[in-house]
Amino acid sequence: MAKQKYYVVWVGNTPGIYTNWPECQSQVAQFKDAKYKSYESKSEAEQAYREGWKQHWGQKKSEGKAPAKRRTSKSASEKPIEEIDYNSISVDVGTRGNPGPIEYRGVNTQTGEVIFSQGPILKGTNNLGEFLAIVHSLAYLKKEGSTKTVYSDSRTALKWVREKQVATTLERDESTKEVWGLVDRALHWLQTNHYDNQVRKWETKEWGEIKADYGRK
DSSP states (O other): OOOOOEEEEEESSSOEEESSHHHHHHHHTTOTTOEEEEESSHHHHHHHHHHOGGGTTTSOTTTTSOOOOOOHHHHTTOOOOOOOOSSEEEEEEEESSSSEEEEEEEEETTTOOEEEEEEEEEEEOHHHHHHHHHHHHHHHHHHHTOOOEEEESOHHHHHHHHHTOOOOOOOOSGGGHHHHHHHHHHHHHHHHOOOOOOEEEOOHHHHOSOTTOOOOO
């Protein structure tokens, strides 16, 4: 059973605290410069809402609070979370089981407007869908002559894009023929094209759910 989350909307259609992602998404999806973030407990969400977005949104959880116990060796090597680049495309995957039917889309990070979508694909995995969505974005942006950033919340898919290869246990059979055909095309594109776009990790804990999220938690 999925753990209950609480979504704080500081800046959106109707600011407040919401108990599920679809309600939160309806407040921020088409709202310019929306400020929102998820929390594990109601008390955390209420405190964050009272304190305002400047102390919480886009910041690491430790900022603005009494320092917790730290291991010096780790904190010295940590990189600060960068600001969101809103001139970008954000991607995400919608799944019905993993593996199972998948679909993916890319949206304008600033407005939430859907730029492209693909699926449903009969059978795939979350990470393969994320991989396809990233490569789809890069191919789309190259055709447009754009160097916009691409965001994904999948570390695995980002690694696959960097390495230009996928490492998955999904077998090649009749049920996965469609997704593997798309993956093979995506790999070929990566191996035969150059791009200058940054492909970056969406920091969900600091920024809230990625704009392209399907809300299937």
